Amino acid sequence: MTDPAEPDAKTPKTARGQRTLRALLDAATEEFAQKGFHDAAISEITKRAGVAIGSFYTYFDSKEAIFTALVRDLSERVRGDVAPALRAAPDPIARERAGQRAYLEFVGAHREIYRIVDQAEFVAPESYRAHYETTAGRIATRLEEARQSGDISDGDAEIRAWAIMGMNVFLGLRFGVWSDDADFDKVAAVGGDLIAFGLSPDRA
């Protein structure tokens, strides 16, 4: 098993190399999402990417290696996509609302993320675990700061982080992946209210 903390892709030194690597990862996303890991072929990935098969081996040793790199790449893309919304939020609860909203948008635009990440549970279990642990760790850090500053109530940050991540993942599955016309404003308003106030009828 590859250590998910170690990069699998050899880092390209040139802009052209970076474009080739990006093309390979995008082609791999399509190939793995459509065919599944076992039926996916390196020759099809290079064909989709429009590069010679030798270029593949410049960056990856195997189908496993590009898959593991792809899970980490998707993790990073979600993080990068959601980050501006988090930074723009005026307070910690608004930040979690904004994170959920931005995540729904990302999922709606990149539905294949679920098929890739969920396959990782079986194909690259350490990457699967690292993906969720890293994401939950980021949420927990935000929540712990907010708890210390008194912006949210007391409560274990790690447990809350996994709960909020689970909400986001399942709202994304139902309304981002399985719906074509979901109203993300409504989903995020209801989901955000649940994060902020829970179900209690006695809202302060």
Add this chain to the structure above:
Amino acid sequence: MTDPAEPDAKTPKTARGQRTLRALLDAATEEFAQKGFHDAAISEITKRAGVAIGSFYTYFDSKEAIFTALVRDLSERVRGDVAPALRAAPDPIARERAGQRAYLEFVGAHREIYRIVDQAEFVAPESYRAHYETTAGRIATRLEEARQSGDISDGDAEIRAWAIMGMNVFLGLRFGVWSDDADFDKVAAVGGDLIAFGLSPDRA
């Protein structure tokens, strides 16, 4: 694709038949969880169950058929296991807390459920979807009743149901499947407070 609304297992008419069917489903749980769907073999399932291979075909037409039946069986076992805790709860918010707590206990005792359900996304996608839609539907029905009676605040029951189910699934993954010594009392207290009150520091 099999219609998940249609039973795949032929219903046994005798107590002995029911025991054989149960033994086959339990053996299939082990076989699929350990080897994965593609490497699992009907002959290994019957060997684990201690029944003749002909008995398998009395109840199932194929490896796909027993897998689909197994996902539905696990759904039903979760529902049956959690139901007493739901019935014993004094009010709707306590009910969601109790449901989460009982689900964590179930997962801790049956960690293999995740490997089975998560494989279904690829092996039997309609069963996968049916599993979550049925579960979310039950939660939404409870929430809609509670909303109408004023026991919880206003808010779309379906969106809330998917959010709460997601919380439960991810708390179960982190603290039931990936931990050997998680304190379920603590996890359910923190998770239950999030369901009840959210993160707001201004609890009523």
